[in-house]
Amino acid sequence: MLAVPAFGALVAEPLFVMADSAIIGHLGTAQLAGLGVASALLTTAVSVFVFLAYATTAAVARRVGAGDLQAAIRQGMDGIWLALLIGATVIAVVLPSAAALVGLFGTSDTAAPYATTYLRISSLGIPAMLIVLAATGVLRGLQNTKTPLYVAVSGFVANAALNVGLVYGADLGIAGSAWGTVIAQWGMAAVYLVVVVRGARRHGASLSPDAAGIKASAQAGVPLLVRTLSLRAILLIATAVAARLGDADIAAHQIILSLWSLLAFALDAIAIAGQAIIGRYLGANDPQGARAACRRMVQWGIAVGVVLGLLVILARPLFLPLFTSDPTVKDTALPALIMVALSQPICGVVFVLDGVLMGAGDGPYLAGAMVVTLAVFAPAALLVPALGGGLTALWGAMTLMMAVRMLTLLVRSRSGRWIVTGATR
Numbered sequence: 469m470l471a472v473p474a475f476g477a478l479v480a481e482p483l484f485v486m487a488d489s490a491i492i493g494h495l496g497t498a499q500l501a502g503l504g505v506a507s508a509l510l511t512t513a514v515s516v517f518v519f520l521a522y523a524t525t526a527a528v529a530r531r532v533g534a535g536d537l538q539a540a541i542r543q544g545m546d547g548i549w550l551a552l553l554i555g556a557t558v559i560a561v562v563l564p565s566a567a568a569l570v571g572l573f574g575t576s577d578t579a580a581p582y583a584t585t586y587l588r589i590s591s592l593g594i595p596a597m598l599i600v601l602a603a604t605g606v607l608r609g610l611q612n613t614k615t616p617l618y619v620a621v622s623g624f625v626a627n628a629a630l631n632v633g634l635v636y637g638a639d640l641g642i643a644g645s646a647w648g649t650v651i652a653q654w655g656m657a658a659v660y661l662v663v664v665v666r667g668a669r670r671h672g673a674s675l676s677p678d679a680a681g682i683k684a685s686a687q688a689g690v691p692l693l694v695r696t697l698s699l700r701a702i703l704l705i706a707t708a709v710a711a712r713l714g715d716a717d718i719a720a721h722q723i724i725l726s727l728w729s730l731l732a733f734a735l736d737a738i739a740i741a742g743q744a745i746i747g748r749y750l751g752a753n754d755p756q757g758a759r760a761a762c763r764r765m766v767q768w769g770i771a772v773g774v775v776l777g778l779l780v781i782l783a784r785p786l787f788l789p790l791f792t793s794d795p796t797v798k799d800t801a802l803p804a805l806i807m808v809a810l811s812q813p814i815c816g817v818v819f820v821l822d823g824v825l826m827g828a829g830d831g832p833y834l835a836g837a838m839v840v841t842l843a844v845f846a847p848a849a850l851l852v853p854a855l856g857g858g859l860t861a862l863w864g865a866m867t868l869m870m871a872v873r874m875l876t877l878l879v880r881s882r883s884g885r886w887i888v889t890g891a892t893r
Contacts, residue, residue: 470744471768473613475737477604477620487628488645491635499642502582505575510590512700513558514597519692519831520551521605523685525743526829527892528609533751534891541673544606544664546681550689551602553682555595562591582642589646593653600653603660608744610667619659627652691831698838702845702869709849709862716794717859720801724863727787728808731776735816738768739823746827753889758828762881765820773816780809800859807863814870821877828886829893837876845869 488507493500524547531540562569570583604616630651634644668675703725710721742765749758780787784805788798825834848865851857880886 470608470611470613470741471737473617474608474740475734477613477616478733478737478740487624487631488649491628491631492642492645495635495641498576498578499582501576501579502584502642503586503645505570505579505583506586506590509562509569509587510594513562513591513594514601515700516693516696517551517554517598517689518601518696519689520547520554520598520601521608522692522743522826523547523688523829523831524602524605525608525740526747526827527685527688528606529611529744529747529827530751530829530893531891532610533748533754535752536891538671538673539891540609541606541664541668541671542678542681543685544602544609545668545673545675546678546685547602547605548599548661548664549677550682550685551598552595555598558594558598559591562594563588566591586642586646589643590649593650596650596653596657599657600660603657603664606664607660608740609747611744611748613740613744615663619656622659623652623656626655688829688831691835692826694835695831695838698835698842701842705846705849706862706866709852710859712853713859713862716796716800717862719794719797720804720859721862723788723797723801724804724808724859727780727805728866731780731808731812732815732819734776735769735772735819736823738765738772738816739819739826741765742820742823743827746824747829750828750887750889750893751891755887755889758887759884762821762824765824766817769816769820770813771816773813776816777809777812780805780812803860804863807860807867811867811870814867814874818870818873818877821874821881825877825880825886828888830880830886833880833886837873837880840876841869841872844872 488503492503524544527543527547528540531537531543566587567580567584570580570587575583600619607613607615627649630648631645634640634648635642636644638644640647665675667673707718707721707725710718713721742761745761745765746758749755749761784802787805788801822834845865845868848868849862852861852865855861
């Protein structure tokens, strides 16, 4: 009941970029190239702070389990205030440096102006997206994943309609697309704020910023920030290695990575449910319930991973033609897709246990485990071109990376050290 709506919300969010790409793509190649650079920067800026959702979910769920809804919502408000502060800081950095950031990508002279325009305007929506992350964490902690689904779908529809109207109806070009996205993002943030504020008033929770609470939210988020940065480094290294292998390999890698990311959303939905459920059990001083929930979710993760792996194998002939007609790219991708399929049960365990430990507030361990994983993956991936390996070998290194993550998470989950009961960790 928690995971299915969470999956819908996770899938709906990337559709923002897809809608922008489809609309801007008809303006010209330079505009689409500019969007590609700007969206990469924006996605990184937002994804780095995903801890706003994860840490808030765990903290709120604990207090829900302890039966203190007022403190739960107060904890959530601290996360929202932190999101607003971070968002304002990001705007202050991006606005004056947009052109320089675009230049770091080696963007062509024709695409750079479009990328700079889109980045500057869209940066105004970053605080809204961070508020959405934090507020989503509040609702997940309250065991409510349906509202985020409704808001995400509504936001996508509004974004698409605004973009079409502003790009073509108002003839604003790429700037119209950026403004449409910003308006949709702030609309989503406004809906979330209304929901959270109503809950705060209903339970008598203060809405004013609390310096101590904001500081505590930031401190809880630091380990998860380290974890996220390590994971982003792994993905960047994989892309850099694929680029060294040749044009066909990097093209195939991007196709496979898009599929891998989609599969990750399905498994991450179970992890999100795990964050909320584990936090609630630990807040209610029920370690046995937490252990039982952990075992059940691991079973779900393995089962879903097996199903996804089989689907990848069966759908390979249908999937690849959607992205390329180049036979070389197809031949390069096919064996690597087998590696992705075989790794899905491992991914199922990894994502679920990641969610369990996040729900337990075990961020420092997750950060350390991901740094260890990065240390193992980096040399393995960099050796692929040196030893004459191809894309399949690179995705073998990716599978090794997931196996290392699984090992570190299984060791922690079986130790029981993550089980710390009470309203706070």
